[in-house]
Amino acid sequence: MEFRDLKKQYQELKPQIDAAMKRVCQTADFISGTEVKELEYMLAEYTGVKHCITCANGTDALTLALMAWNIGRGDAVFVPDFTFFASGETVAYEGAVPVFVDVEEDTFNMSPDSLKKAVRKVKEEGKLVPRAILAVDLFGQPADYSQLRSIAKEYELLILEDGAQGFGGQIGKKKACSFGDISTTSFFPAKPLGCYGDGGAVFTDNDEWAALMRSYRIHGKGEDKYDNVCIGVNSRLDTIQAAVLNVKLEAFRKYELEAVNYVAEKYTKELKDIVKTPHVKDGYYSSWAQYSILLKNEKERNGLQIHLKENGIPSMIYYPKPMSRQTAFKGIDCVKTELKVTEELCKRILALPLHPYMTAEEQGKVIDSLKGFLM
Template structure:
């Protein structure tokens, strides 16, 4: 059994993917080809924004925005404590200070009440200047962007939606990657929409920002790549990855998002009352990058993971260590009591196999092991 079965997806779309890759090879237009332009147009249309700017990966997508907004030393950027390292890394990379905020125990996304408290604490201390909020759409579920945007407006902060895991999710028909001042996603192979390598994208309705990003991602180019008007980076999505993504985007729209939500409903029906299952607020749709359950304590979680492994069923712990305990952030003085929910989640969460090609029989087997172990 696969945790996220990319092989099954490839077998279903083998002829389309192989043909798309071969066309790039035949044309020998490997960087910035028509496949990239087509993909950017389709992604922007799907999300419902004016501009999609593809780049090398999701981390660099966020870094490019930090560059565009001139985030630097002395600035404070607010990041959920329960997330992947890169969301905080891109803040420190620019010399700014990540301010980690505890998360909601049900959605796993940034706690908006604690977020506002953290902003006020920074303002009252007067050492840093609050600049950006980076809410993460964790495990495919959009953060509480409606409340976050209210807070951002109140304190004159920018919002960068980190939708690395969230592509395809939505709140009341407004899609992930369309919230905030700009949004980013990742095309890492295991993501809801993944390529066969690294890739990422930025989404925005801001014309000037889009123009700046298109310059920064190609060495700060002006009218052409040999006219360099600013210091930039080399961060481009190649044509082969774009070709793969064009095929997979069609599949994602036509059935994959619907299929993972069908699997979610099946899991939740069978596991109800046995373990804590994902909470999807009313009006929200998750793209289920992960299906994550909660156990009572670390011992129970680890025991279940071991039992699943014995039965040939893969599972993962996202995340073993919270952001405030990462060695790279050891210079910052964080109070462990500020992260009560995150600390508990790191000891109790377990992600089960989740992808559009998971069969009902496989779900039955997984839930059977869990039911027998927890009874």
């Protein structure tokens, strides 16, 4: 059994994907080919955002956004403590300080209450300038942007939406990657929409920022590749990856999102009475990057993971350590408020196999194995 079955997905889409990659090889237009432009157009149309700028990976997407805002030394960016390292790493790489914020236990997303406390503390200390909120759409569900936007407005902060796991999620009719002043996503293979290598994208309605990020991603390019108007990076999405994504985006829209939600709903229906299952807020829609349950404690979580492995069932722990406790941030004044929920989640969380191509038999095996251990 696969945790996220990319092999089965490829077999389903093989004729279209093979043909798309073959076309790129025949034209030999491997960098910035027409498929890249087509993908950017379709992604912008899908999310409802004016500009989509593709890049080499999701980490670079965050970096391009921070560069466009000139965030750096002396600035504070507020980041959830419970997320992948890149969300805080990119802030620190630009010379700014990631200030870690606790999350909500039911959604795993940034806690507005914890955020407000952290912002107030930073302002009281007066050592850093609060600049932005980096909100993560964790495991597929968008963060609470209504409350986050209210806080951003109160303290004059920008919102950077890290939609690496949230692409395809919604609040009402508004889609993930449209909630930030700038939003980003990742096309890492295991993401809701993934390519066959690394890839990423940035989204914004702001013309000036879009122009800056288009320049930054190609060495600060001006009118042509030998006209460099600023210091940038080398972060282009290659044409073959764009060709793969063009095929996958169609399947994602047509049936994969609905299929993965069906699998998630079945998990919840079968498991909600024996273990704490994920909560999707009213009016929200998740793209289910992961399906994560919460066990009573670390001992029970670890025991269940061993039990699943013995039965041929893969599982993953996202995340075993709070970001604030990563060695890379040791000695940096990143913590301004309590992070108790994150600390507990790291001990109790376990992600189960989940993907749009999961069979009823496969899912039944997972469910039966959990019930056998927990009941």
